[in-house]
Amino acid sequence: MAATTTPARKAAIAGAVTAGSLVAAGALSAVAAASYYARRVLTPDRQRPDDTQILVVDGDSVTLGATPDTLSPGRYGLWLDRDRGHARVGEVLEVNEASGRVRRELLGVDFGHLTPGFARWNQYYFASTPDRALGLRTEYVDVETELGTMPAWVxxxxxxxxxxxxxxxxxxxxxxxxxxxxxxxxxxxxxVIVPSYRNDLGARSGPDGRYNLGLSEWRDIEDAGLLAVRRGARALVLVGWSMGGAIVLQTLSRSWLAERVTHVVLDAPVIDWGDVIAHHAQVNGIPAPISGLSRALMGRRSARRLVGVHHPVDVAETNWVTRAEELQHRILLIHSVDDEFVPVGPSLALAAARPDLVTMERWERARHTKEWNVDPERWEASVAAFIGS
Structure with missing residues (x-):
């Protein structure tokens, strides 16, 4: 005999179905949010907006709209007129908080015209190629890689x-x-060889057009090293900035080049991508569970289409604090406690874990990868002493 479904039981069943639907919808929303964040992390930035306002040009100084960058100490560049011009600025001379203006030294105009209007901040200070920017003889070469040729300077x-x-x-x-x-x-x-790698502007794209956080890019650096070896290199110094540091560390772990490397210099390096991803999630108001799920999705073969990668990206393989015992090379680690983009914590932890290999050069005031800009004499002296030791 069939059981009678009472009105109360019907309400309970309906409630359970509704709750289950809400849970399923919430899970799908979480996966969608995590996939979107993962794609943002792995997708190259192609367009750089004009982010600096030039207000007054007056002889040996220039007045700019005040931003965290334009208020930073040190020397920097300004891309003008959609990259058709470039100027270099020096130290801050005056700050007018009431009007939101900052006046800085004008060190020179490399090319183009410096006039009031909008420009793009250039944290690299130098523009163009080594021969034009530094006056050093430069060869323009192509590095043979598994994806085709990649441009490089020698x-x-x-x-x-x-x-x-x-x-x-x-x-x-x-x-x-x-x-x-x-x-x-x-x-x-x-x-010195300055190579490009997959997904750079003007270089070959990887199979998925996404960054792999160093887990595939190291192959292009290996090919640049092969070019150097074929030209007589017996000792190599690897230098990496930010994600370039993560690429260098993967090169040391995975490439035959490691046996020829004598010194490693890392500037504001990504020592642990998990820490960087969590930091940017917090800055952008992304809940920690979504950030954690995004890291998990990157590494799952079943989620490749969601994330948009050809091969899984295992973020755990980029954590060199937990992998510290694997390191075998002497490292000069330059990092500022003021770094807003790649927190200094993992760098300090790695230096504490491997004091036998890691020399920590701690800057107190420099934004991301701007240690040289703030104190070029100290940066160059530290590097020269390290590679000469």
């Missing part, structure tokens, strides 16, 4: 040398990021 040492430095820029950056290191390395007698 700055030969003044005298014959079997020491080479490979400069690896960061996420969304360009090869110009490495120009700040070229002069001190060249002066130390090293040949």
């Amino acid at each position: 700055v030969p040492a003044a005298a014959e040398s079997d020491r080479w430095a490979i400069l690896v820029h960061g996420r969304g950056a360009t090869r110009q990021e490495g120009l700040r290191a070229v002069r001190p390395l060249h002066d130390a007698g090293l040949n």
Whole structure:
């Protein structure tokens, strides 16, 4: 005999179905939010907006709208007229908080015209190529990679040398990021190669067009190192900024080049992508569970289509605090406690875990990868002493 469904039981069943639907909808929303955040982390930034207002140009100074960048100490650049011009600015001379203005030294106009209007902040200070920006003889070469040729600059040492430095820029950056290191390395007698890697503007795209947080990009750096070895390199110095630091660490772990590396210089490096992803989630108001789910989705083969990657990106493999015992190379680690983009915590933790290998150069006031800008003399002296030891 069939049981009679009472009105109360019907209400309970309806409530359970509704609750189950809400839970399912909530789970789908969480997965969608986590997938979106994961894609944001892995997608290259192609467009850079004009973010700086030029208000007054007056002889040897320029007045700008006040922003965290334009108020930063040190020397920087300004891209003008959609990259058709470039100027260099120095220290802050005056700040007018009431009007939101800051006046800085004008160190020179490299090309184009500096006039009031909008410009784009250039944290690399230098523009163009090593020969134009630094006056150093430069070869324009193509590096053969598994994806095809990738453009690179080679700055030969003044005298014959079997020491080479490979400069690896960061996420969304360009090869110009490495120009700040070229002069001190060249002066130390090293040949310098500044390569591009997959998904750079002007370079080949990877299979998915996404960053892999160093887990695939290291192959292109290995190919740049092979070019150096074929040209006589017997000792290599690897230098990486931000995600370039993560790429360098993967190169040391995965590549045959590691046996030829004698020194490693990391500037504001990503030591642990999990920490960086969690930091940016917090800054952008993304709940911690969504951030954690996004990291998990990146590494799941079943979620490749959701995240948009060809191969899973295992964020755990980028945590060099937990992998500290695997390191075998001497590292100069330059990082500012003022870094707003890649928190300094994992760098300090790695230095504490491996004091036998890691020399920590701690800056107190410099935004992300701007340690050289704030104190170029200290940066260059530290690097020169380290690679000369």
